[in-house]
Structure formats: C-alpha cells, structure tokens
Amino acid sequence: MTDKNDKLNLWVTETHKDIVSMGFRAEETLFSKISEYQQVDVIKTAGHGGMLLNDGIVMVSERDEFVYHEMIAHVPLFTLAGPERVLIIGGGDGGTAREVLRHMTVKRVVMVEIDAVVVEACKKHLPSMSGSLDDPRLELLIEDGVKFAEKCNETFDAVLIDSTDPIGPAQPLFDKEFYENISGLLSDNGIMISQSESPFYDPEIQRSMFSNQRPFFKKVHIYTFSTLTYPGGLWSFGFASKGPCPIKDFDPGRVKDSKLETRYYNPDVHRASFALPEFIKNDLAGLIDPVPF
C-alpha cells in the first residue's frame, strides 16, 4: 500500500440481489473503460491482488482465480482420454486458456471473447492469466460466441463456457438455441462445461440453464467449488456430456502422469466436487443426472 493510501478507506463492493454484499479493500484503479458491451475495471486490492470487474461485478481476483480456472479446465479434460481440441466461449482474462494449455494433449484452442476491452485490460494488468493468450496453439477471436456457435464448422472435444452472469452480453449464452449449437460442435464423446452460478442464491437460473441443456446431451451433471470473490462462496459448473461420465470414465492415473502442479484440483477433489448437498439435489430434481460414486 502506498503511503498516500494509508488513510484512505477505499473499498470495491458488489451487491447481490440487494441482500448480500462483498467488499474488498482497494488501493487504486489500474484500468477503467466503458466498452461497447460493459464497463471494465481492474482494481488493485490490498488482500486479493489485481481484480477484474465487469459492470461492477467481480470476475476474477489474482488471489483465488486458480480455483475457478483449474476446475473449469481439469475436470472435463481429465475425464477425457487425450483431448485435443478445446473451444472456450468468453474467458477474456485468459485464466481458462492457461489451464487448458497446460494439457500436453491439447493441440488447438479456439477462444471466442466478445469484448476486446476485457482482453486489453487483462493483457495490461493481469499477466499471470493473460500470458496464455500468446500461446501458438491458441486462436483468439474477438466476436460474439452465440454467432460463432451458429456458423462454426469445427469439432471440439470440450467446450468451456466461461461466461458472466445471464445479464448483459452473456444473456444468450444461457439459451436453448446456443446449447443446441454447441452440442453440434462437440465430438461424439464431447463435454460442455458451463458457468452455472450460486447454488445458494441462484437456483432459478440453474433450473432454467439445465432444462435448456438437457435435450441436447446424454447426461447433465453439476459440480461445485469454492471461491473468495463470488457471493456465497460456493459456486458451480454444469457438466453436460455426449458420453463420458465424470466419475466412471475418470482415470486418476492421467492426473498423475500429467505431472501437472495444481493448487486446488486433484483426483479426490475431482470426484468430491460432484457430491451434492441435499438442498442442491432438491432444487434441481429432475433436471440433472445423478453420478455413480
């Protein structure tokens, strides 16, 4: 903290549903721009490193981003045997791409981010995430993921929907038509992962998401993880599969052989993340498939 800020009580605060708020002590604004789609800010915080906010909603902090990015990437990619082609929708900070690219079997990553300003902000101020965007295996397209999914002719082993909440530019990423198009891009054993909000606060969004996904997949599951920067702490991803089961088809040997160093993910956490508290099972009854432990 610089001297001049020692007496400044600066906090960046996000409010959810007007009933709960999270605040992070801030030191200074590193980046602030209004793009075609949203306001994009990077704040230097006192205890959570650099923090990206879109329209005032925390996207990532350097302190805990490893959890989200390890869990969106490694759970599907270690469920598959030798995944080669991965599509990322959103994920402009680069954290998801970074973890995907750590898989040596991956030959090609296409990342479709709608907002060039998010990429610009993260390239300048969050290099530990955005550094991955220069990898030669990655093609970064600045365009609308919904339109991309309509016209794309490639096939992918995994599609990772690393989106914001279903408001603003990300809203159509939660629609039936989009999931149908993504399903069409997947190989016969493909997996789609989708950011699926807070089990405590957003069960109605989850119900809508999963009922929109179900018609186009063999099985739809949900798995959970912990964040420091999203309201309620507990967060989730949807695991929609054309074939592979995240428990039966998961081989912990692949994790060991990869020699990948992680800070959150490991084979025990992989399996445990599919164990659902009773309230989640009840909230999503009939909309998600049980996993065989």
Add this chain to the structure above:
Amino acid sequence: MTDKNDKLNLWVTETHKDIVSMGFRAEETLFSKISEYQQVDVIKTAGHGGMLLNDGIVMVSERDEFVYHEMIAHVPLFTLAGPERVLIIGGGDGGTAREVLRHMTVKRVVMVEIDAVVVEACKKHLPSMSGSLDDPRLELLIEDGVKFAEKCNETFDAVLIDSTDPIGPAQPLFDKEFYENISGLLSDNGIMISQSESPFYDPEIQRSMFSNQRPFFKKVHIYTFSTLTYPGGLWSFGFASKGPCPIKDFDPGRVKDSKLETRYYNPDVHRASFALPEFIKNDLAGLIDPVPF
C-alpha cells in the same frame, strides 16, 4: 420489510483482516446487549432471516445455519455406531444441540456455554435453533468450557467444540491444555470436532490448532463445508479421533436407517467433505492425517 424501512439503506457488515467484508441488508435490531464477555446482537436481515453476531462477527443466520449445524453433528455421530453421550462446548444458539438430539441413540447431551446472554438472545429471537435447549436429554450449564473440561469426570462419545474465533472468551478453547483435557473426557473410540476457521484466510490459526491437538489423538483430520455468512464461504472443522476413521468406519446404512431429513448432509457429502484441495494439504502438511478414500 416494514414500510418505514423501505428507504433505509441499513446493512450489517463484518470485516475480516481488514481486506474483505461481508454485508447483509438489515431490517431492524431485535436484540442488543453487552454481556460480561462480549456484545451480543440479533439482527433481522432482509435475505438471511435472523442473524446472531458476537462482537460484530456473524455467528449464524437462519438462512444457512443448517449447513454448519448438520456438518458439526452428523459427520462424527454417523461415524460412530450408536453414540450415546455428547458434550457441546459453546453453541449457545442451540443449533448444534438440535442436530445432535435428532440422533435417537443419544441419551445425554451436556452443553457448556459461557455466556448466558447468548442463550437469552437466541431463546427470544432464534427459536428454530434454541428450541432444542428444552429437550429433557440436554443439560445446559452456563460456565467456562475450559474450567469444565478440567474438572469434569464424565466420559463422552463425542465432544463438539462449537466456538467463536480464537479471540475474546474463546481463545483458551484453542490451547493445548484444553485439548488434552477434552481428550481425557473421551471414550476409547471418542471423536472431538472443533470449529477450525477459514482454509483460505486462516491457515496460521489452523496450523496452531492442529499442532496443539495432535499429541492427544490417534488421528487428526480436517473437513470442509460452505457457509453464506463466514468470510470466504469455505469453512472447516477439525476431526480428532481416538480411533474411528471418518471414511473407513463410516457406514452410510446408518444414515439411511436413521430416516433423518437433512438439507446439506448426506453420505456422499460426508465422504466428499474430507477431500482436500491441494492448497489445504500444503498449508497443513505434517499436521493432519490423510484419509483413505
């Protein structure tokens, strides 16, 4: 929300380590008293029901207390076959006692709460938790748990340390002497559960706790759960055992046979809660024992 509050922007806010804060929209103060030990408040919130705060730190909210109380009680009590005698240290709101008393094998619960004002506040304003305190199987003692543990001659199958943070009156509940005395009160197959803080924010407290516990137990484990009202969301309990293993000696049939209705706990969650993210394993290396999945 009453009319008069529609325009009042009232929030109750807790700050942790001066870097993160959690706020909850409030409607009114239901109870506020300074006891011999701490300031005790019950706030009616807009989205989280009644909320108990000791010295401004959130203890429980009606919205999510089921998670904490199911996890502190059912994990040890379903690891044991037919637990009969349970000691609760702290837990003045009554939520832990409520879940313990749902086990039909339990014949006697002794609860030692230091602060009568906490019990008074919860009896008046949080009856869904404190109602259990009238159960004839429960003996409530208003006294210092540390002194109680020194002089007690009874033996218990499980001791649940449902304490506040290691500041103020709860500080000695994290000391070696206390753990040694608790170990002496346990039956040969006894289990001690202790509130063990945030894995993200408080690893130094956890290291101190577990190194203080280890000399007096055969095995010391940690398990995690999610709360809405503690900083960082992810929280933990220590599982210190004189014999039983929370995985090998856990029989899911006991849960089924009990017909106990839960909102968070179930056999899958029981096992999954012991699966530790890499950063927790690293932070507590050498201080906790691995569990055999």
